[in-house]
Amino acid sequence: MKTTNSELFSALCARIPGGVNSPFRAFQAVGGTPPVLVRGQGAHVWDVEGKEYLDFCCAWGPLMLGHSHPDLVAAGRLALEEGSVFGASTPWELEFVEAITSAFPSMEKVRLVNSGAEAVASALRVARGASGKPRIVKFEGCYHGHVECLDSVGLEAEELGGALALGASPGCAAETIIAHFNNLDSVSRILEKHHHEVAAVIVEPIPGSMAVTRPEPDFLGGLRKLCDEFQVLLIFDEVLSGCRVARGGAQELFGIRPDLTCLGKALAGGMPVGAYGGKTELMDHVAPLGKVYQAGTFCGNPLTVRCGTANLRLLAEPGVYAKLAVETDFLVSSLAELDPNLQVVAYPGMFGLYFAPGQVRSHKDLEQVDLARYRSFYHRLLKRGIYLPPSSLDAAGLSLAHTRQDLERFVQVVREGLS
Ligand SMILES: Cc1ncc(COP(=O)(O)O)c(C=O)c1O
Structure with a gap:
C-alpha cells in the first residue's frame, strides 16, 4: 500500500501521462511533487499523508460552497439512489435551467453539457451555424479550455514550442484571429477587415489565466458596440466568472448582455458541468429544433443537475x-x-x-x-x-466556507512566506 505523496505520485506517473489528468495539476510551474489529495471538507483538504491544507485552489473554480456541503451531499445521494442517468428528460433539468436563466437573463434558452470546454465548443458551433460565417476572434491570454481552434494557436501553442499546437488540425489555426485584451483598436482593425467572415468574438470578461486581469472600464461595453456595429456575435466565456464574481457573473457585474454565454465550474458545486445559452433565436438553431448538432450521453444527467440546483439555491440566498x-x-x-x-x-x-x-x-x-x-x-x-493553485498566472479561489479566521491565517502565512 503506497502511503506517501511521492510514492503515490510516482505510481500515478507510471500509468497516467505526467501523473495527472489535466496538465496544470503536475506542478510544472512551481516544481516539486504535488500532494495527492484524499479528502475535502469546507475550506480544507487533506493529502494521503494526513497533512491538512487551507484550500485556495477550490478545484480551479467550482467550489463556491467549499467541499462536501451537506445540501449537495444530500442531493447527490438522492440522485444515486433514484437513478443517476436516464438518457431522457427529467424534471430536475427544468429546475436547474430555470435557476440558470434566472441568474443569467441573457440566456433565454440553455443547453447543458459536461464541461466548460464542451460549452465553449458548442457555443462556437451555434455562432458559426447561425451566422453562416466561419471565423472566430479570440483574445491572446484568454483561456477557453481544450477547444481545438482556441487552444492550439497563439500563446497556448507558443508555450508548447510552435505556431500551432502539435497534433492540432492546421485548419483550426486559420479559423482563429487573435486580438489583444483591453485593446479595442485591435478588435476594430480585425472586424473592419474581416467582419464578413467572422461569426463571433469570444472573450473571458475577467481573464483568470493571465493572472486575473481587470477589463478596463470601457473595454467590455466597447466590444458590445463593435460587435453590434459589424453584426458579429459576442460570446462571454463565463466558465470561471459565472456564479462567482456575482450570481449572474461578469455580465451582471458590468451590465453587458452578450449574445451567447458559456458556463461551467461554479454552476454545480463540484460536479462535472457546462452550459451554454443565449437568445432564443440563436439557441433554436440547435438540434433537434435546428441543424446545429450537439449531443452527449451524460448531458443534463440527474446527479449533476440535482447537485447543481442545490448549489444555485444556496447561492441565491440574500x-x-x-x-x-x-x-x-x-x-x-x-x-x-x-x-x-x-x-x-x-x-x-x-x-x-x-x-x-x-x-x-x-x-x-x-x-x-x-x-x-x-x-x-x-x-x-x-x-x-496553504494550498494555492500551483501557478501564479491562474486565479485562486475564495469560497463561502472560508471564515475570517481562515483568511487571517492565510495573511499571516503569506507574511511569513514573504520574509
Ligand atoms: C474561462 C474558462 N473557459 C473554459 C474553461 C474550460 O473548462 P473545463 O476545464 O471545465 O473544460 C476554463 C477552465 O479552466 C476556463 O477557465
Whole structure:
C-alpha cells in the first residue's frame, strides 16, 4: 500500500501521462511533487499523508460552497439512489435551467453539457451555424479550455514550442484571429477587415489565466458596440466568472448582455458541468429544433443537475455575494500592504496573486511577472498548510466556507512566506 505523496505520485506517473489528468495539476510551474489529495471538507483538504491544507485552489473554480456541503451531499445521494442517468428528460433539468436563466437573463434558452470546454465548443458551433460565417476572434491570454481552434494557436501553442499546437488540425489555426485584451483598436482593425467572415468574438470578461486581469472600464461595453456595429456575435466565456464574481457573473457585474454565454465550474458545486445559452433565436438553431448538432450521453444527467440546483439555491440566498465581497476586500486590503511587488487583483470569490512591478493589463505584461519568486513562495506556503493553485498566472479561489479566521491565517502565512 503506497502511503506517501511521492510514492503515490510516482505510481500515478507510471500509468497516467505526467501523473495527472489535466496538465496544470503536475506542478510544472512551481516544481516539486504535488500532494495527492484524499479528502475535502469546507475550506480544507487533506493529502494521503494526513497533512491538512487551507484550500485556495477550490478545484480551479467550482467550489463556491467549499467541499462536501451537506445540501449537495444530500442531493447527490438522492440522485444515486433514484437513478443517476436516464438518457431522457427529467424534471430536475427544468429546475436547474430555470435557476440558470434566472441568474443569467441573457440566456433565454440553455443547453447543458459536461464541461466548460464542451460549452465553449458548442457555443462556437451555434455562432458559426447561425451566422453562416466561419471565423472566430479570440483574445491572446484568454483561456477557453481544450477547444481545438482556441487552444492550439497563439500563446497556448507558443508555450508548447510552435505556431500551432502539435497534433492540432492546421485548419483550426486559420479559423482563429487573435486580438489583444483591453485593446479595442485591435478588435476594430480585425472586424473592419474581416467582419464578413467572422461569426463571433469570444472573450473571458475577467481573464483568470493571465493572472486575473481587470477589463478596463470601457473595454467590455466597447466590444458590445463593435460587435453590434459589424453584426458579429459576442460570446462571454463565463466558465470561471459565472456564479462567482456575482450570481449572474461578469455580465451582471458590468451590465453587458452578450449574445451567447458559456458556463461551467461554479454552476454545480463540484460536479462535472457546462452550459451554454443565449437568445432564443440563436439557441433554436440547435438540434433537434435546428441543424446545429450537439449531443452527449451524460448531458443534463440527474446527479449533476440535482447537485447543481442545490448549489444555485444556496447561492441565491440574500446577502451571499455581499458577504463574499466583504471577505474578498478584507483579503485584498490585508495582502496589498505586505510587499510592494505582491500584486493582488480580486473580484468576489476569485483573486490573482503574483509578483510584478505593476498589475497585468494584457498578455504582454506577463513578461514582467516574476515566476521564479512565486515558485519558492508557493512551496513556503504549501509547507505551512496553504494550498494555492500551483501557478501564479491562474486565479485562486475564495469560497463561502472560508471564515475570517481562515483568511487571517492565510495573511499571516503569506507574511511569513514573504520574509
Ligand atoms: C474561462 C474558462 N473557459 C473554459 C474553461 C474550460 O473548462 P473545463 O476545464 O471545465 O473544460 C476554463 C477552465 O479552466 C476556463 O477557465
